[in-house]
Each structure stands twice: as C-alpha cells, then as structure tokens.
Amino acid sequence: xxxxxxxxxxxxxxxxxxxxALAALARDCVSSGVERRALHVRLSMxxxxxxxxxxxxxxxxxxxxxxxxxxxxxxxxxGGDLVALSPPPGEHLDEVRASVARxxxxxxxxxLVPVLRLPAEAARLLSLVEVSLGLQLVEPIQAEDAGPKLxxxxxxxxxxxxxxxxxxxxTSFLRHLHIxxxxxxxxxxxxxxxxxxxxxxxxxxxxxxxxxLAASPALARRFRQATERxxxxxxxxxxxxxxxxxxxxxxxxxxxxxTEFLRLDAVLGPTGRARLMVCVSAGDVLAxxxxxxxxxxxxxxxxxxxxLDDVEPAMLxxxxxxxxxxxxxxLRFRPDMLAADARAxxxxxxxxxxxxxxxxxxxxxxxxxxxxxxQRGITRFMGRLLEARL
Amino acid sequence: xxxxxxxxxxxxxxxxGALMAVPPTGVAVFSPAPLRHGARRIARALLEEAAVLGxxxxxxxxGGDLLVVATAxxxxxxxxxxxxxxxxxxxxxxxxxxxxxxxARCESAAAFRAGAAIGLTELxxxxxxxxxxxxxxxxxxxxxASARPLAxxxxxxxxxxxxxxxxxxxxxxxxxxxxxxxxxxxxxxRLPPLRPGLRLILDLPLGGLxxxxxxxxxxxxxxxxxxxxxxxASLTDPAGFAAIxxxxxxxxxxxxxxxxxxxxxxxxxxxxxxxxxxxxxxxPCVDPLPRGIPPxxxxxxxxxxxxxxxxxxxxxxGRNA
Numbered sequence: 064x065x066x067x068x069x070x071x072x073x074x075x076x077x078x079x080x081x082x083x084a085l086a087a088l089a090r091d092c093v094s095s096g097v098e099r100r101a102l103h104v105r106l107s108m109x110x111x112x113x114x115x116x117x118x119x120x121x122x123x124x125x126x127x128x129x130x131x132x133x134x135x136x137x138x139x140x141x142g143g144d145l146v147a148l149s150p151p152p153g154e155h156l157d158e159v160r161a162s163v164a165r166x167x168x169x170x171x172x173x174x175l176v177p178v179l180r181l182p183a184e185a186a187r188l189l190s191l192v193e194v195s196l197g198l199q200l201v202e203p204i205q206a207e208d209a210g211p212k213l214x215x216x217x218x219x220x221x222x223x224x225x226x227x228x229x230x231x232x233x234t235s236f237l238r239h240l241h242i243x244x245x246x247x248x249x250x251x252x253x254x255x256x257x258x259x260x261x262x263x264x265x266x267x268x269x270x271x272x273x274x275x276l277a278a279s280p281a282l283a284r285r286f287r288q289a290t291e292r293x294x295x296x297x298x299x300x301x302x303x304x305x306x307x308x309x310x311x312x313x314x315x316x317x318x319x320x321x322t323e324f325l326r327l328d329a330v331l332g333p334t335g336r337a338r339l340m341v342c343v344s345a346g347d348v349l350a351x352x353x354x355x356x357x358x359x360x361x362x363x364x365x366x367x368x369x370x371l372d373d374v375e376p377a378m379l380x381x382x383x384x385x386x387x388x389x390x391x392x393x394l395r396f397r398p399d400m401l402a403a404d405a406r407a408x409x410x411x412x413x414x415x416x417x418x419x420x421x422x423x424x425x426x427x428x429x430x431x432x433x434x435x436x437x438q439r440g441i442t443r444f445m446g447r448l449l450e451a452r453l
Numbered sequence: 454x455x456x457x458x459x460x461x462x463x464x465x466x467x468x469x470g471a472l473m474a475v476p477p478t479g480v481a482v483f484s485p486a487p488l489r490h491g492a493r494r495i496a497r498a499l500l501e502e503a504a505v506l507g508x509x510x511x512x513x514x515x516g517g518d519l520l521v522v523a524t525a526x527x528x529x530x531x532x533x534x535x536x537x538x539x540x541x542x543x544x545x546x547x548x549x550x551x552x553x554x555x556x557a558r559c560e561s562a563a564a565f566r567a568g569a570a571i572g573l574t575e576l577x578x579x580x581x582x583x584x585x586x587x588x589x590x591x592x593x594x595x596x597x598a599s600a601r602p603l604a605x606x607x608x609x610x611x612x613x614x615x616x617x618x619x620x621x622x623x624x625x626x627x628x629x630x631x632x633x634x635x636x637x638x639x640x641x642x643r644l645p646p647l648r649p650g651l652r653l654i655l656d657l658p659l660g661g662l663x664x665x666x667x668x669x670x671x672x673x674x675x676x677x678x679x680x681x682x683x684x685x686a687s688l689t690d691p692a693g694f695a696a697i698x699x700x701x702x703x704x705x706x707x708x709x710x711x712x713x714x715x716x717x718x719x720x721x722x723x724x725x726x727x728x729x730x731x732x733x734x735x736x737p738c739v740d741p742l743p744r745g746i747p748p749x750x751x752x753x754x755x756x757x758x759x760x761x762x763x764x765x766x767x768x769x770x771g772r773n774a
Contacts, residue, residue: 218573275647281622285573288618303697317618320491346689349721351617353714354491360538361495377691387720 082192083140085146086434087247089189099181102155102160103191107142118167121141125162129155140192141430153178184320189438193401193431215278216271216322224270225289231270233293236262242311242423243449245433246442252449256311256340259298261290288315295323304330313372313393316347319358328365336365342372342393345382362390373425376400376411383414384421392416396426396446401435412439468512468559468598471522475548480528481555484535484543486517486563490570490615492539493517499538503531516563522548576619579612580626581614584643585634588627591645594654594752594768604680605647606654606752607631617713621686628658636668653679654729654752656711659687661697662704671705680752682711682729688721709752720748729754732769736761 092099104122123137126147130137135149135156149156156178164175179188216224238260245252267276267286276283291314297303304327318324319341331339331369341362348355348371362369370391371382379394392415403411415422419440424432429447472481482503484496497511500521504511506646509524514520521528525547532543546555571579588610593602610628614620634640635655647653653670661683662668670679681701687694698708709727712718718728718737729752730737746766753762753769762769 089720121665177594222573281618281625282573284618317491317616320494322494324500325494329498346686349688350621350684351714352685352712352717352720354489354617355490356714356716357492357495357539364534364538375691378689381688381691382720385723386722387587 066085068295082140082430083247083433083437085138085140085148086192086437088148089181089185089192089440090247093185096152096182100149100156101131101174101179101181101184101188102147102149102156103179104145104147104163104189105176107140107144109283119145120161121166124158125166129159144191145194151180189434193434194342195232213275213278215275216274216276216282218282220271220274221276221279221282221286224267225286226272228266228289228293231266231293233261233266233290233297236266236290237294238262240445240450243444244442245444245449246439247441252444255308255443258311258313258314258445259294261294263287263290265334266290284315284317288317288321291315291318292321292323295321295327299323299327299330301330304335307331307335307339309338309340311342313342313344316343316351316354316358319361320354328367333366334375336367339367340370340391341367342370342371342391345374345378348382348387360388370421370423379414384416385414388416389421391421391423391424393423393445394426394441395422396435398431415439415441454481462550464724468514468520469556471510471512471520472552472555472559475522476524478525479507479509479522480525480532481522481546481548481551482528482532482543483545483555483558483562484519484521484532484541485501486519486566487539487541488613488615489617492541493519496535496541496543496697497529499534514559514562516567517566518562520559552560559690559741570616571614571619573619573622576614577626578624580623580630583627585630585640586643589631589634589644591647592649592754592770595648595771596768597765598763601740602648602651602771604652604752606656606682606754607647608654608656609680620713621684624656624684625658626747628656632662634657652677654681654682654709655679659684661687661701669704669751670701670707673705675705676707678705678707680709680727681706682709685710685717685721688723700745707749709750725749727752731755732757732759732762734759 088099091097104263106118107120109118122145126137126145129135129149130147135147135153138146138148140146147156147159160175160178176191181188187259202236238258240258241254242256242258243252244255263286264276267274276286295312295318298307314324328336343355343358359369368390370389370393371387372393374382374392374394376395376397376399379392384392394415400411420443422441423443423445424441425445426437427433427436427448429448432446433444433448436442462536482500484500487493487496487564494641497513497519500511500519500545503509503523504521504527507521507525507527507618509521509523512520521531523531529545532545536542544558546552548555590606590610592606592608594604594606595602609624609631612620614622614623632646634644661681670681672678683697683700684693687697701708709729710721710723711729712721712737715730715733715737718730727750731751732755746764751767753767756770757773758769761767
C-alpha cells in the first residue's frame with residue numbers, strides 16, 4: 064500500500080482513492096508520454112470458493128522486495144485487485160509475476176495479466192481498472208415494488224392541488240444536493256453549487272393521496288411547474304435570496320418565464336445572478352423551442368448560466384453542443400456508456416462541449432463513473448458517491 | 454440597496470397622470486402585449502426594474518400593454534432588453550416633447566385582453582366538445598415559385614392559446630380525435646374532403662398511429678409516400694421515437710418533425726427527417742446546410758409566406774392559399 068493513499072481517507076475507502084489515482088496516472092502517461100510498466104493482479108477474479116485472505120498477503124509479500132528499492136508503487140483497487148506500477152524497464156515486475164504464479168499454483172494464470180506498457184496500453188489498464196471497480200461497486204438495481212396500480216388524477220383534482228400549493232410551506236419538501244468539483248489531482252472534492260429542487264412526487268402524494276400523478280404526463284408537468292413556482296416564491300424573499308449562494312435550480316421551462324422566477328432574478332441583483340445556474344430538461348426545449356430561445360436570450364441579458372438538465376446519452380446526440388451551445392450540460396451517467404465501442408465513444412466526445420468544465424456528470428453513484436469522466440476531462444459531478452461523504 | 458417592486462397602478466386613465474409626471478429628460482416606454490404570457494411577464498419584469506431604477510412607475514393597460522415612465526437611461530435600457538429578449542419592439546418617446554404621440558398611442562391601445570388564460574379542466578372540456586368541422590383544417594402546399602398545389606395537410610387548428618404547454622395538450626387531444634375520425638366511416642364525412650392526387654401531410658399525436666392496425670400510407674420506404682408529422686417533443690424519448698419512426702416507414706409513411714419554433718431546426722441533429730416549422734421572417738441558418746433547408750425537405754407553415762420560402766425545395770402555403 065503506498066503511503067500517499069493510505070493516510071487519505073476519501074470517503075473512508077483507500078482502494079477507491081487508489082483506483083482513481085491509477086486511472087488519472089494512466090491518463091497522464093498518455094498525455095505526457097511518460098513510460099510506465101504495470102502489473103495487474105486480478106485477485107477479484109479468483110472464484111469465491113478459492114478466495115483466501117492469504118492470497119493478497121502472499122502477493123504483497125512477493126511484491127515487497129521489488130517495490131522497496133525501486134520507485135514502484137502499489138495500488139489496491141476495490142474488489143481486491145492489486146496493481147504495481149514501475150518506471151521502465153521493469154523486468155522485476157515480470158519476476159514478481161512469475162513468483163506469484165509459483166506461490167499460488169491454485170489460481171488461474173489469467174488472473175496475472177501480462178505486464179502492461181504505458182502509455183501504449185493505457186486504455187487496456189483503464190478498462191481493467193474500470194472492470195475491477197464495476198465488479199465491486201455497481202449496485203444491483205432493485206426492482207421497485209409497484210404495489211397496486213393507482214389511477215391518474217383528473218384535471219380537476221390537479222387544479223385543486225395546485226390551488227392548495229399556493230399557500231403550502233414547501234420547506235420540508237426541498238432537496239439540497241451538490242455539484243462537486245473533483246479533478247484527478249484533487250485531494251478532496253469541492254462543493255461548487257448547491258442544487259435546490261422540490262420533491263414533486265412527495266408533494267403530490269400529500270396533496271393527491273391515492274393518485275399516480277406520473278400516469279398523466281401533461282398534468283404532471285403542470286403540477287411540477289406549480290410546485291417550482293411555490294419554491295421560487297419562497298426563495299425570492301430578500302433574506303432567502305441573500306442566502307442563496309452558487310445555487311443550481313433545475314426548473315421546468317415554463318417556470319423560468321413565470322413571475323416568481325423573474326422576481327428572484329430581480330432580487331438577486333447582478334452579483335447574485337452571476338452565481339446562479341438554471342437547468343431545464345431537453346424535453347422542455349423540444350416541446351417549446353420558442354420559449355427556450357427567449358429564455359436563452361434572457362439568461363445572456365441578465366447574466367445567469369443556463370443549462371440542459373438530465374441529458375441522456377442518446378439525447379446528447381440529438382442536441383450536440385456544436386449545435387446548441389450552453390453554459391452547462393448535466394449529463395446522466397449510464398453504465399452502458401462503459402461498454403460503448405470506439406465509434407460511440409468518439410460520437411459522445413464530439414457531442415460534448417469542448418470546454419469540459421461545462422459538463423456535470425449526474426448519477427455518479429459508483430467510482431467507475433468518475434474514472435469514465437476523467438478519461439474525457441470531466442471533473443464536475445453529482446451523485447450518491449459524493450453526497451455520501453457528508 | 455434593496456430593490457422594491459414598483460406597484461402597478463389601477464384604472465386605465467392613470468396613464469395620463471403618469472405621462473405628465475415624467476422627470477425632466479425622461480422617457481415613456483410602451484411595450485405592446487405579445488401573445489405569449491411568458492414574453493409579457495419578462496417584459497414586465499424588465500420594465501419594473503426600469504421603474505425602480507429610473508424613479509418612475511409602471512402601468513398595465515387593460516389590453517395587456519405595458520407603459521413605463523422613467524428617466525432616459527433605465528427606460529432605454531429596458532426597451533432594448535425587451536426587444537432583444539422577448540422579440541417585442543417597444544415604442545419609446547422622449548417627454549415632454551413627444552407627449553402628444555404618447556397620448557395618442559395609449560388612447561388607441563386595446564381596451565380588452567385577448568387570449569385569456571384557460572384552466573386545464575376547461576381545456577379538456579373544450580377539446581372534447583369542439584365539433585370536427587370546427588377544428589379540422591386542410592391546407593394546400595406548393596413548392597418554390599409554382600402556384601400548383603402538390604400536397605395537402607390535414608391538421609387540427611391551433612387554438613391560439615398564450616401558454617405553449619396548454620396548446621400542446623390541446624394539439625394532442627385534437628390530433629387523436631382527427632385520427633379516430635379518419636378511421637371511422639361515419640365521422641370521416643365530417644372531415645374536409647381530401648383532394649385526390651395530392652400528397653397527404655398528416656399531423657400525428659406524440660405516440661404516432663398508436664393502438665391497433667397501422668394505417669397504411671403506401672409501399673414501405675416510398676420517397677413519395679404521405680408524410681406523418683410528429684411533434685418535436687416526441688424526440689424526448691429517442692428510443693420510443695425510433696420505434697414509432699420505424700413503424701411508420703414500414704407502413705409507407707415518410708416521417709417529419711413539427712416544431713413550434715424555427716430555432717429548433719438549428720439545434721436538433723435529426724438526420725433523415727423532414728422538418729415543418731412556422732414561417733419566420735428570416736430563413737433558419739443551419740450549418741452546414743445551404744440556406745438552412747434540411748435535405749429531406751422543409752415545410753413552412755402559416756401565412757404570410759416570407760420571400761425566402763419561394764426558393765426551390767421549400768413547401769409553403771402559397772401566395773394566396
């Protein structure tokens with residue numbers, strides 16, 4: 064275990080930190096052309112039946128003599144994989160590989176990946192790191208128990224709920240999440256924006272019990288907008304607005320053209336507006352391009368940032384940054400992005416804004432998402448992985 | 454310094470007093486009411502700021518027009534911002550020199566508000582109760598400078614609502630009624646009669662020709678097949694859209710996107726699709742397409758038809774449709 068990573072507890076998990084450091088290092092080798100050799104011992108591949116604590120210990124012991132006098136470093140990945148990295152020529156890594164094979168005859172040889180040469184084989188190393196991360200950390204998706212199917216509310220019911228909203232106190236229904244800055248060289252992630260949004264589903268279930276709002280998309284949109292207006296009315300009270308620093312508001316497009324938002328815009332003043340980020344969904348842009356065109360010019364005129372919220376990879380191809388240039392793209396991480404072939408990866412990279420500080424990767428629930436993002440220069444994140452640190 | 458919101462003064466004739474009370478070298482800015490409520494609210498917010506910063510006041514005239522009197526700096530800045538953002542061109546007068554012009558304009562302003570807001574329940578009821586004859590429209594299209602129609606579009610009429618979200622809800626409901634009328638022999642006679650020999654352009658709801666037997670348009674992948682227009686919002690679900698598109702093409706339809714604003718044409722990368730957009734004074738500029746015309750075709754909807762639409766390859770409603 065290298066010293067640098069053992070005394071930093073990034074969310075309490077040194078292997079996580081190691082995996083990220085390794086991914087960053089592989090990337091740096093590519094960009095700077097520095098040569099490294101890597102030995103990847105995929106202990107995570109040992110079948111659970113054969114897995115024993117002594118495996119890792121023995122591999123470490125086999126590695127110890129070669130690591131001590133050289134500048135080699137050992138990285139421990141989530142899942143138990145070990146990666147030793149050394150400057151060239153690195154023959155000693157081949158020796159280690161041979162001795163591990165001798166010490167542990169029961170484990171299959173493919174667990175001992177042949178020594179990789181960086182930067183030429185950086186992509187291979189990265190994908191191995193990603194696999195090791197994924198094995199450990201991609202959580203199984205629980206099928207939601209739908210329960211009895213609830214009926215959609217009628218227009219009359221939704222209108223009554225919208226009237227009730229105008230006097231409701233939404234404080235307990237507001238969700239505060241954060242946008243984090245975490246570059247490959249950063250020791251700690253930094254909070255750069257606080258996202259504020261009302262929990263529309265919860266508000267709906269209180270005001271319309273026994274109804275499934277989602278069953279009627281058109282009514283759900285109206286209700287969401289009414290909930291956002293209520294939140295904006297509260298935020299635009301002078302004392303609230305003063306406290307609103309670096310806020311990210313995901314809003315429906317209609318709400319941005321409503322009195323409550325325009326009031327907040329006025330109350331914030333030029334300084335407050337410069338620290339405000341507003342994101343609308345791609346669906347809203349497609350449903351009302353005229354409104355979005357107007358809001359875009361409003362943002363430019365007033366000095367706040369406008370972005371696209373929750374952009375799925377397929378949507379990014381429809382609204383590429385080369386055609387719709389915005390200050391922020393909140394890209395949704397999907398595990399199948401990792402499996403994309405070279406062509407799909409190139410298409411994705413081409414559709415992202417060149418200035419990657421405009422991209423926020425949302426749904427960052429596993430370290431593998433961060434590794435994926437770093438490979439394309441994305442350093443802004445949202446998700447459970449980062450929120451869990453608090 | 455806290456910003457206080459200028460109150461909106463009451464009755465209609467207040468504008469006389471306001472115009473008389475202008476600070477020296479002040480201006481009056483008159484912002485005519487746009488159809489969109491969103492645009493009006495933006496104009497109003499910008500004028501309120503001008504009233505606060507320019508020591509004046511904002512008046513809402515009964516027809517929805519807005520009048521602000523303020524010092525020249527904030528007044529002119531607000532007028533410029535409104536025309537930049539909301540696409541409304543406010544009229545600005547220097548006072549007291551142009552007082553008679555300002556008074557005449559306020560005098561002639563509309564006394565009633567057009568395009569009032571409508572609730573969801575009302576809208577639902579309206580869409581259910583409109584007779585087919587009231588909302589079904591058949592529009593003929595010509596290409597380039599030719600006067601001979603080559604296509605006909607069967608679509609629901611726009612209700613002209615000030616909220617695009619509500620307009621979209623109405624379009625969905627009316628498109629579905631249009632489709633069921635097309636497939637029902639009893640109701641079909643109530644639709645405007647289709648012209649034989651002209652290509653059909655049919656407006657479809659978000660889900661396309663959903664539920665049941667697909668309506669055949671012709672031979673699969675026929676370049677001259679009828680055109681199905683799906684609202685741009687149907688791209689929100691790219692996989693769902695691909696399935697609908699595939700189904701329509703297999704049934705002999707060509708597929709087009711209907712956008713409610715031409716700006717979408719330059720933002721959305723949707724190769725292989727026809728586009729239908731409302732007529733705009735300027736041609737849309739889409740790199741790298743020449744003159745912004747999608748290679749599959751561009752259908753320009755509405756009257757009057759601007760001059761650039763008479764170029765070859767653009768379908769439009771004709772000079773005197």
